[in-house]
Amino acid sequence: MRPIYGLGAFIPIALILSLVDAAPSLVFATSALGIVPLAALMGDATEQLAARSGPGVGGLVNVTFGNAPELIIAVFALADGLQEVVKASLVGSIVGNSLLVLGAAMFAGGWKRTRQTFDRTAAQTQAGMLLLTVVALVLPSVLHLARHVSLPAVSEVRHGFEHDVEQVSAAVALVLIATYLAGLFFSLRTHRDLFNPSGGQGDSALSWSVRRSVGTLAAAGAFVAVLSDILVGSIEQASRDIGVSQFFVGAFVVAVVGNAAEHYVAVVAATKDKMNLAVNIAIGSAAQIGLFVAPVLVLLSFALGPSPMPLVFNVFEIAALLAAGLVATALVSDGESTWFEGLQLMALYAVIGIVFYAA
Secondary structure (H helix, E strand, O other), rough: OOHHHHHHHHHHHHHHHHHHOOHHHHHHHHHHHHHHHHHHOOOOOOOOHHHHHHHHHHHHHHHHHHOOOHHHHHHHHHHOOOOHHHHHHHHHHHHHHHHHHHHHHHHHHOOOOOEEOOHHHHHHHHHHHHHHHHHHHHHHHHHHHOOOOOOOOOOOOOOOHHHHHHHHHHHHHHHHHHHHHHHHHHHHOHHHHHHOOOOOOOOOOOOOOHHHHHHHHHHHHHHHHHHHHHHHHHHHHHHHHHHHHHHOOOHHHHHHHHHHHHHHHHHHHHHHHOOHHHHHHHHHHHHHHHHHHHHHHHHHHOOOOOOOOOOOHHHHHHHHHHHHHHHHHHHHEEEEEEEHHHHHHHHHHHHHHHHHHHH
């Protein structure tokens, strides 16, 4: 059993604390920790199901369920009108994967090695998708600024936007989804050999039946939905109690919770010198958030919540997105990594965290 499953003890604790109306900070902390093993379980079930389905259907399974925990949390936040928290968590997921996860993987894998190598072409393709993502995500904000209208403030929960900005964001979302589907076709069909790192997501043998995989996915998803509802409901009061902004909570707590399973797998893969897999998880997951999860949430916001959620970010989020995309792309471009490069990525993530905390 993976060590991360030990956090499953927080699932009943979070449910009990929620029922007895315990302190919001305790409810928030336990529900966040409870989501982590559920995210890992969903990742394992998805991997087993994808492996049995073949590359084509497997790719569709990964698209649908790969970032399900983040998507579920964000949907509940959207329904509660916490649009700026949702956008902060999206930015946090992209920045966290491309800086923290990639940096931790490079550091852990390279500490006892002179250097590690990975497929340069595959890494550059993933990094190109990431760079496309961050540029496309910030362009609606440029349109907003060009009209001499202020960007959302860090303290805001929801910001009002002009109707045409909402429509532009919807159009951008459709382009990003189409680009992501094209990327799937590229990686699963025409250039499949570049995106097939050995070893899968771990060293465990293919042992789950399809029925067990689907059942596990459904059960874990249901629990994630319940805990996400509890988590989102406690964000406002919990952030006030612990003295941090909802903006910081969304970008650095909610984002890390949803991606915890991927963080763990990428670092373990790197320590076993499987850098193709580690880079694919870190950069690929960051690109998937921007090209698939964010656009889906934008489109859902037209039917869910008090108003649509345009792709207009605050100045801190824009800076973090561009910095993460450019730095991560530069460091994977040579197909080699060292522990010091990993340390640099984590240092940049820490600097962004400090600035977000002070914002």
